[in-house]
Each structure stands twice: as structure tokens, then as C-alpha cells.
Amino acid sequence: MTKSKLLLAGLLALVLAPVAAFAQALPDLGGRQVVVVTENAYPPLQFIDAKTGKQIGWEYDAMNEIAKRLNFKVEYQNTSWDAMIQAVSDNQYNIGMTGITIKDDRKQKVDFSDPYMRSEQFMLVRGDExxxxxxxxxxxxKDGLIGAQAGTTPFYTAVYSVLDGNEQNPRIKLFETFGATVQALKSGDVDVVLTDGTAGKGYVDASEGKLKLIGGPLGTEDFGFIFPKGSDLVKPVNAAIAALKADGTFDALNKKWFLDYKMGQ
Known part of the structure; x- marks a missing residue:
């Protein structure tokens, strides 16, 4: 083999090595059924399409692709945010997904996947604010009110990064779903909702000038899927997440849901 051919072969090996690494067969879960729970209240990650009544969003697309690549069948169920972590911890569900921030205190109850998304918190307000x-x-x-869900990252950011550190501060009005906080903002019942920048941009783009984001980022958070402690699904799901990041699938989903899709809310 000539030197030029050796060089070409070496270059091809360098180029193809990462591809080959991620092209290796992912774990095969043999078609087992996996119950995934979500809240359907955090567009564009997961929500109910008002036109079709179907469950859609970034996380649904990602989980469906993970299931396809790992060969498992997904059964989706729903529960409220305040019940989700405990329910997964109690093995009522195999996986939980609803833009859940990876936090050390939550790791005491559930196992997390590797991060699939990084987000920053921003202030969402009415367009004429x-x-x-x-x-x-x-x-x-002093008269301003914040809408939030108890126990969520936006709630704690509101308490400790915007207000006075008092979790009982009456300036925070609690709601059962994220969508309800946005509706309260639109109707004037609260003055601010904290949201990650990507979801916030979606609401702003769909609002026809009725909503806007203000100020700088209030914190960075990583989102992960949750599992019962010791779940044998963590390792294969992490392998699939790595593959989806490497082959551009997650980038394509980001474009689809955060740039191209206009939420009808």
C-alpha cells in the first residue's frame, strides 16, 4: 500500500471511528413494556394539541425514538407534577418526564438519566408590562405577584433569586399546572411567570405581542428523565441519549419544537 493510500486509510479511520462507536448496537430490551408518566402541561416539551387532542411535544418525540432504538413499547400515563416524583419512586411508573430539573435532593428519591437538555430561567410577562x-x-x-407550581425549579428560583427566600411569601400564587400560571398571567391575576427560555420563546411567538421575556437568565438547569432507584433502564436510556445527541436527532427536535412549531395557546 502506498503512503498516500495509508494516509487516506488513516484519515477515513479517524472520521469513521466516532460514527462506528455510536453505530454499535444499543441494548435490546426485547420489546418489553415501559410505562412513562408525564404531566402534559409544559409546552413545547409535552402538552395536548388543542386541534387534535393528541399528546405531543419534544419529550414525546425523544422518548418514542429512544423506545424504537432500544426496542421497548411505551405506555404513556399522566399524573400531576406534585405527585410524579413520589409515584416514580414508589415504582408506579418506570420513567417520568416533564422537564424535570436534575437536583441532588431529588436524587435521594429517584435516579436520573444523563441530561438531555440544558435550559435557563427567564421572566415571562405581559407584552405591555x-x-x-x-x-x-x-x-x-411590592404589589407584583408571581405564578408558580409548588416544588418546581421556577418556584424555588422565584423564592430565592427574585424574592426574599421565604417559601411562604404571599407574593407567590400557586397553580396546579404550568399552563394555568400562563393563563393567570394573561388574565392579569399574576404579573410574572418564570420559565425556561425555550418554552418562554414559544409562548411569546404564539402570543401575537401579548407576552414577552424580560431581564437576563436567572439560573441554568439540566433536564433529565427519572426512574425508580436502581432501575435497569437508566444505563440503556443513557446510551440512547448519547446516540441521539451524537447523530443530530436532538438538534433536529430542538429546531422542530423551539423554532418551527408555533404553539396555539
């Missing part, structure tokens, strides 16, 4: 422009000026605006 002029009384405050960021977290500092909102904190000083």
Missing part, C-alpha cells in the same frame, strides 16, 4: 424590567426591579415592586 413597564412597571419593572428585571428580577431586581420586580423584587422592589
Amino acid at each position: 413597564s412597571r419593572f424590567t428585571d428580577a431586581k426591579t420586580f423584587g422592589a415592586f
Whole structure:
């Protein structure tokens, strides 16, 4: 073999090596049934399409692709956010997904997958809001109310990064779903909702100027799927997540749900 052919062979090996690594067969779960629970209240990650009544979103697409590649059958069920982590911990479900932030205290109850998405928190307000422009000026605006779900990252960000650290602060109004907080914002019942930037952008784009994001990011969070402690699904799902990141599938889903899709809410 000539030197040029050796060089070409070496270059091809370098180029193809990462592809081959991720092309290796992922674990085959043999068609087993896996029960995945979600809330369907966090567009564009997961929600009910108002036109079709179907469950759709970034997480559904990602989980369906993971199931396809690992050869398992998904059964989707629904529960409220405040019940989800405990229910998964109690083995009522095999996997939980609803934009769940990976946090050390939650790891005491459930196992997390590797992160599938990184997000930052922003302030979502009405389009004509002029009384405050960021977290500092909102904190000083004593009449301002924040809508949040108890126990969520936006709730704790509101408490500790926007207000005074008091989790009972009456300036926080609690709602059962994220969608309900946005509706309360639109109707004037609250003045701010905290949301990750990607979901917030979706709401803004669909609002025809009625909503906007203000201020800078209030914190970075990584989202992961949750499993009962010791679940044998963690390792294969992590392998699938790595493959979906490597081959551009997650990038395509980001474009589909955060850039191309306009939410009808």
C-alpha cells in the first residue's frame, strides 16, 4: 500500500471511528413494556394539541425514538407534577418526564438519566408590562405577584433569586399546572411567570405581542428523565441519549419544537 493510500486509510479511520462507536448496537430490551408518566402541561416539551387532542411535544418525540432504538413499547400515563416524583419512586411508573430539573435532593428519591437538555430561567410577562424590567426591579415592586407550581425549579428560583427566600411569601400564587400560571398571567391575576427560555420563546411567538421575556437568565438547569432507584433502564436510556445527541436527532427536535412549531395557546 502506498503512503498516500495509508494516509487516506488513516484519515477515513479517524472520521469513521466516532460514527462506528455510536453505530454499535444499543441494548435490546426485547420489546418489553415501559410505562412513562408525564404531566402534559409544559409546552413545547409535552402538552395536548388543542386541534387534535393528541399528546405531543419534544419529550414525546425523544422518548418514542429512544423506545424504537432500544426496542421497548411505551405506555404513556399522566399524573400531576406534585405527585410524579413520589409515584416514580414508589415504582408506579418506570420513567417520568416533564422537564424535570436534575437536583441532588431529588436524587435521594429517584435516579436520573444523563441530561438531555440544558435550559435557563427567564421572566415571562405581559407584552405591555413597564412597571419593572428585571428580577431586581420586580423584587422592589411590592404589589407584583408571581405564578408558580409548588416544588418546581421556577418556584424555588422565584423564592430565592427574585424574592426574599421565604417559601411562604404571599407574593407567590400557586397553580396546579404550568399552563394555568400562563393563563393567570394573561388574565392579569399574576404579573410574572418564570420559565425556561425555550418554552418562554414559544409562548411569546404564539402570543401575537401579548407576552414577552424580560431581564437576563436567572439560573441554568439540566433536564433529565427519572426512574425508580436502581432501575435497569437508566444505563440503556443513557446510551440512547448519547446516540441521539451524537447523530443530530436532538438538534433536529430542538429546531422542530423551539423554532418551527408555533404553539396555539
